[in-house]
Amino acid sequence: xxGHSRRDLIRIAAGAVAAVPVIxxxxxxxxxxxxxxxxxxxxxxxxxxxxxxxxxxxxxPGARAAKVATYLDKSLAxxxxxxxxxxxxxxxxxxxxxxxxxxxxxxxxxxPKQRVGVVAQMARNEKSPKKPEEHFFVQLKxxxxxxxxxxxxxxxxxxxxxxxxxxxxxxxxxxxxxxxQLPESSK
Amino acid sequence: xxxxSAPGPQVDLKIVYxxxxxxxxxxxxxxxxxxxxxxxxxxxxxxxxxxDTTKELKSMEWPYDHPRRGEMPPGYHPxxxxxxxxxxxxxxxxxxxxHVESYVQGWNGPDYSKNxxxxxxxxxxxxxxxxxxxxxxxxxxxxxxxxxALRLSDYDFKAKSRDGFGExxxxxxxxxxPYYDKVDLYLGVSGHKENLPYLPDSLFQxxxxxxxxxxxxxxxxxxxxxxxxPYRAGVTTDGLKHxxxxxxxxxxxxxxxxxxxxxxxxxxxxxTGLIRPAMxxxxxxxxxxxxxxxxxxxxxxxKARGVSFIDTxxxxxxxxxxxxxxxxxxxxxxxxxxxxxxxxxxPNGIGNSSNHVGHNFCEHVMGPGINGLVKDLVGKPRTLDxxxxxxxxxxxxxxxxxxxxxxxxxxGYEGSSGTTMIPGNAFxxxxxxxxxxxxxxxxxxxxxxxxxxxxxxxRYENGVSIDPDVKDKWGVPVLKFNYHFxxxxxxxxxxxxxxxxxxxxxxxxxxVSVNREILTEGWSIHELGTSRMGNDPKxxxxxxxxxxHDVPNLMVVDGSSHVNxxxxxxxxxxxxxCWRSCDHVADELRKGNV
Numbered sequence: 001x002x003g004h005s006r007r008d009l010i011r012i013a014a015g016a017v018a019a020v021p022v023i024x025x026x027x028x029x030x031x032x033x034x035x036x037x038x039x040x041x042x043x044x045x046x047x048x049x050x051x052x053x054x055x056x057x058x059x060x061p062g063a064r065a066a067k068v069a070t071y072l073d074k075s076l077a078x079x080x081x082x083x084x085x086x087x088x089x090x091x092x093x094x095x096x097x098x099x100x101x102x103x104x105x106x107x108x109x110x111x112p113k114q115r116v117g118v119v120a121q122m123a124r125n126e127k128s129p130k131k132p133e134e135h136f137f138v139q140l141k142x143x144x145x146x147x148x149x150x151x152x153x154x155x156x157x158x159x160x161x162x163x164x165x166x167x168x169x170x171x172x173x174x175x176x177x178x179x180x181q182l183p184e185s186s187k
Numbered sequence: 188x189x190x191x192s193a194p195g196p197q198v199d200l201k202i203v204y205x206x207x208x209x210x211x212x213x214x215x216x217x218x219x220x221x222x223x224x225x226x227x228x229x230x231x232x233x234x235x236x237x238x239d240t241t242k243e244l245k246s247m248e249w250p251y252d253h254p255r256r257g258e259m260p261p262g263y264h265p266x267x268x269x270x271x272x273x274x275x276x277x278x279x280x281x282x283x284x285x286h287v288e289s290y291v292q293g294w295n296g297p298d299y300s301k302n303x304x305x306x307x308x309x310x311x312x313x314x315x316x317x318x319x320x321x322x323x324x325x326x327x328x329x330x331x332x333x334x335x336a337l338r339l340s341d342y343d344f345k346a347k348s349r350d351g352f353g354e355x356x357x358x359x360x361x362x363x364x365p366y367y368d369k370v371d372l373y374l375g376v377s378g379h380k381e382n383l384p385y386l387p388d389s390l391f392q393x394x395x396x397x398x399x400x401x402x403x404x405x406x407x408x409x410x411x412x413x414x415x416x417p418y419r420a421g422v423t424t425d426g427l428k429h430x431x432x433x434x435x436x437x438x439x440x441x442x443x444x445x446x447x448x449x450x451x452x453x454x455x456x457x458x459t460g461l462i463r464p465a466m467x468x469x470x471x472x473x474x475x476x477x478x479x480x481x482x483x484x485x486x487x488x489x490k491a492r493g494v495s496f497i498d499t500x501x502x503x504x505x506x507x508x509x510x511x512x513x514x515x516x517x518x519x520x521x522x523x524x525x526x527x528x529x530x531x532x533x534p535n536g537i538g539n540s541s542n543h544v545g546h547n548f549c550e551h552v553m554g555p556g557i558n559g560l561v562k563d564l565v566g567k568p569r570t571l572d573x574x575x576x577x578x579x580x581x582x583x584x585x586x587x588x589x590x591x592x593x594x595x596x597x598x599g600y601e602g603s604s605g606t607t608m609i610p611g612n613a614f615x616x617x618x619x620x621x622x623x624x625x626x627x628x629x630x631x632x633x634x635x636x637x638x639x640x641x642x643x644x645x646r647y648e649n650g651v652s653i654d655p656d657v658k659d660k661w662g663v664p665v666l667k668f669n670y671h672f673x674x675x676x677x678x679x680x681x682x683x684x685x686x687x688x689x690x691x692x693x694x695x696x697x698x699v700s701v702n703r704e705i706l707t708e709g710w711s712i713h714e715l716g717t718s719r720m721g722n723d724p725k726x727x728x729x730x731x732x733x734x735x736h737d738v739p740n741l742m743v744v745d746g747s748s749h750v751n752x753x754x755x756x757x758x759x760x761x762x763x764x765c766w767r768s769c770d771h772v773a774d775e776l777r778k779g780n781v
């Protein structure tokens with residue numbers, strides 16, 4: 001079978017996503033106004049958090065334009081187990097608690113700069129998270145990255161992917177391009 | 188291109204077929220092809236269902252056009268490495284999930300293969316830890332295989348003569364080479380000629396190309412006498428004029444995004460490569476949903492009379508009869524079937540007077556590997572790198588002209604590099620915001636990785652037996668594993684990691700991570716050797732033509748017959764051996780010798 005290692009890496013990193021079956025549907029204005037799992041306030045928070053993680057820049061639109069929050073909402077609404085829903089909701093409460101500690105305001109009441117500061121605090125130990133809010137950041141980021149880089153914006157505008165079409169020639173270089181002289185012993 | 192699925196002639200259980208073939212994957216499909224081409228009437232029984240894989244696989248569907256971006260529906264659960272290692276089989280017992288599937292369903296896009304692999308709840312097994320991947324449907328695992336199509340050499344067939352371990356095969360490379368050629372020409376294989384005696388070339392169609400980092404690594408490794416070659420893919424890259432069910436490869440790039448599969452069938456699969464053409468002869472009858480549970484015996488002669496099978500939909504049982512019974516149910520399922528077929532003539536299971544059925548079970552050990560960064564490529568314009576049937580293969584280099592002090596045999600690496608549709612480094616890069624986003628863009632094409640596949644030695648004590656206490660959904664007793672990696676595998680695996688690091692460092696590739704952990708037994712999906720061939724009926728189950736020593740009209744044509752695992756992927760060898768054996772047995776039948 002196929003070498004597994006790289007694909008496994010992706011899956012392991014995206015473990016939080018893997019455990020959460022996810023749904024993407026065309027978003028009507030009505031759906032955007034009525035999330036299925038998040039409360040309206042939670043939805044706004046997730047929309048803002050994901051945009052801070054993957055923002056619009058001069059290269060391409062960000063998580064908000066790619067409707068990452070809508071995607072996460074559907075995925076949590078459809079999850080087979082309740083645990084991912086509980087954990088996500090707890091994570092959002094942690095964000096508000098941190099925001100109150102740092103800025104004496106909820107996350108959404110804070111200024112854009114203060115919000116980035118809250119996320120920076122959560123992201124401090126990304127390599128080896130210890131506190132609950134640090135774990136939540138790792139999970140939120142993996143979910144955001146999966147939703148963004150599988151979206152049309154992520155694939156076509158951000159990564160400018162040119163494949164998944166019929167090609168006449170393979171990409172790359174012929175193996176024979178560099179003449180290889182093998183030592184006699186290995187022949 | 189025509190659909191891979193079609194109804195065949197009606198099954199007639201009153202007649203005696205020339206041959207019954209059990210299993211429709213690489214082995215069973217090949218047996219059906221060879222025998223029907225000779226005018227023999229063949230009944231092909233497949234335990235699983237008939238799927239239209241062209242519709243299942245949807246190779247070009249964009250992630251955002253799928254309702255769950257390729258994920259399985261809620262309630263489907265793929266087993267993970269921790270579950271295999273922490274628990275004991277049956278892994279799906281008492282699971283809270285309605286559907287449990289093997290670890291390959293944890294890869295990207297598992298929704299496309301969820302109907303191809305089995306639900307572990309219906310197919311339990313017991314004993315030691317083993318990550319068993321099964322596909323019960325017409326074509327079996329060939330519908331999603333990794334496509335690496337390699338030949339074995341006399342370094343493998345005569346391995347005992349070189350290092351003293353195990354047994355030599357009863358054939359040499361010269362015996363099988365003409366049949367490798369036939370398989371190459373009939374099914375198509377792409378690759379680059381290297382003239383290596385330990386990894387013989389096939390009759391290659393157009394090879395896939397290498398990325399800049401792969402080309403660089405190839406040149407650096409050549410200085411060490413090691414060979415990195417374009418992936419030798421069982422894919423027709425130039426097309427096959429004689430097969431109207433398969434298109435040539437158009438480099439669309441879905442090969443690495445999913446568990447596998449190709450909806451234009453440029454990658455070989457048994458339904459379009461072998462079974463449909465065999466049906467066109469008018470000599471093949473295919474019956475899906477037919478789980479064979481016993482090889483029946485002629486009481487007067489002790490020879491095989493036919494098989495008993497269960498219709499998996501109705502639960503009814505039937506017997507079909509034939510002049511020769513050919514098992515190609517997979518290495519483990521064929522062993523299970525032989526051991527289940529007990530009679531007064533064959534009290535130990537049919538074909539098992541040697542007590543070797545189920546033993547000498549081997550495969551490939553994997554896990555150790557490396558991920559590296561080619562710094563020169565960071566920030567360079569991203570190229571399209573995934574429109575290829577595969578990336579690269581790094582051929583074996585241990586115990587050829589050298590002799591390692593602490594292990595015998597060898598290993599090769601499969602690897603890949605460059606950009607993909609969904610950037611893997613998005614899940615590795617640290618931080619957030621515009622700097623994170625830019626880092627993902629700049630580094631996406633700069634990584635190169637590879638993982639090793641090493642030969643597991645065939646040892647008598649490694650095996651499977653029947654567990655009389657546990658039955659599958661259809662009431663058939665299941666397999667019990669007693670299979671463990673040994674000292675040679677562990678030492679070889681340690682060397683895999685060390686030499687991967689040495690090679691990347693020698694090539695000036697920055698090492699990002701080295702994996703030293705061995706994956707659970709079974710992970711390679713290359714199980715082999717439970718009914719090995721040999722010249723001595725006391726120490727082998729089959730002769731060199733895969734005929735039972737005890738029962739000449741019974742053959743086992745899948746990986747069961749392999750005497751050792753080599754480190755090369757087995758599918759092409761399974762098909763070449765099967766072709767050779769079926770040629771021989773068809774002659775013997777004509778002469779009345781079987």
